[in-house]
Amino acid sequence: MFKIVLFFVLYFSFSIAKHEHYDGYVVYQITVTDKQQAERVYTLENELLLDVWLYAAPTIPGLVLVPGPMRERFQSEVAAIGDTNKPVIMLQSLLHAREWVTLPVTLYAIEKLVIDITDKNLVDNIDWIILPIANPDGYEFSHEHLRFWRKNRSTGHTITNLCVGVDLNRNFGYNFGLWSSDIACSEAYHGKGPFSEPESQAVRSIVLEHSNRLELYFDVHSHGSIILYGYGDGILPPNGLTIHLVAVRIAQAIDAVKWPSKPNYSVGNIALTFANVSGTAMDYVQGIGVPLSYIHEMPAHRNENNSLTGTLVDPDYIEQAGYETWEGIKVGARWVLENSRRNKH
Known part of the structure; x- marks a missing residue:
């Protein structure tokens, strides 16, 4: 099953380099179970201009930085292949x-x-x-x-x-x-x-x-x-x-x-x-x-x-x-x- 977990939210502002502010950005941990799900993450990277910190593989969870305005769309995109039946x-x-x-x-x-x-x-x-x-x-x-x-x-x-x-x-x-x-x-x-x-x-x-x-x-x-x-x-x-x-x-x-x-x-x-x-x-x-x-x-x-x-x-x-x-x-x-x-x- 494809799984995303809200890892942490950057509600405060900080600078990594000049003019780079990450106020409201969200980091998700992503777990995939097969190659097709991993490829879907790669597709979303380009479609939504995500910053992938660590690429997901069936044996390794990934980390993705999602801009605040793209959070809702990112969640809706992965929901179509996610498991919403878990407690x-x-x-x-x-x-x-x-x-x-x-x-x-x-x-x-x-x-x-x-x-x-x-x-x-x-x-x-x-x-x-x-x-x-x-x-x-x-x-x-x-x-x-x-x-x-x-x-x-x-x-x-x-x-x-x-x-x-x-x-x-x-x-x-x-x-x-x-x-x-x-x-x-x-x-x-x-x-x-x-x-x-x-x-x-x-x-x-x-x-x-x-x-x-x-x-x-x-x-x-x-x-x-x-x-x-x-x-x-x-x-x-x-x-x-x-x-x-x-x-x-x-x-x-x-x-x-x-x-x-x-x-x-x-x-x-x-x-x-x-x-x-x-x-x-x-x-x-x-x-x-x-x-x-x-x-x-x-x-x-x-x-x-x-x-x-x-x-x-x-x-x-x-x-x-x-x-x-x-x-x-x-x-x-x-x-x-x-x-x-x-x-x-």
Whole structure:
């Protein structure tokens, strides 16, 4: 089968040589299974004026740089020979800027899916969408200025711009504004309206584009050693039992390989476990019909209960964070392969 994977998007500008700007360009990884598919890529190179970084062969994935204006046409051209029946799994981290320990989870997943492939069926039979830094401006600010910054960096919420930023995990369009804050200086400020922020809009666009195939959604956060599911008002989705059972299996897989010093994972509805919440990405994704949608709370730094210092990162734990969480994600992925909505048609 012919396969393309969005490798990364160059949303920032940089110069390789004079007058060469790559703002909005997209890099795709391409996998082909035979000579005919490889030749099709060569044809598209000339038709669409693509920049092929690495030519694809049946044994070697290729890399293609696609200009932003040509992205839609490129995707439509390859769709005619692509496989649109595979389920999609989406992983996302750093919606909250200060939760640095979540980044190793998505980066480790990329490594296991692209470089160090040990579970080939998860690569061949699933399309993966991985968003490592969902809040790039906030994440940079937490590095350069305030380590415990949580929100994004949008302005215009007060007349004086004294208070900056929106809690992106309160900005999604499900029960918006019910259990969050309309005070711009609050850490839980939900913004001017649902999807008022470019970051939540970007996530929504990705989710909607793949909603008919999206089977499992992980929004990775820190901290608490818990896997949470919706809804934030305490009402369970119709498939609530399945959601809970899959989460238990994921938690058990992580517990089997975690550090002994870390607590076992627990599982539960977010409202019944913590408190009512609204406007979360998890609830929005669940609400549009995706079967499995979770907030995955990573273990706290040195098992601390403090909401701030618990998000710190022990350097020795970085690789382990990716490894143990991937063991859980694989369990969810295998469940998807066996129980995908596509399998029921």
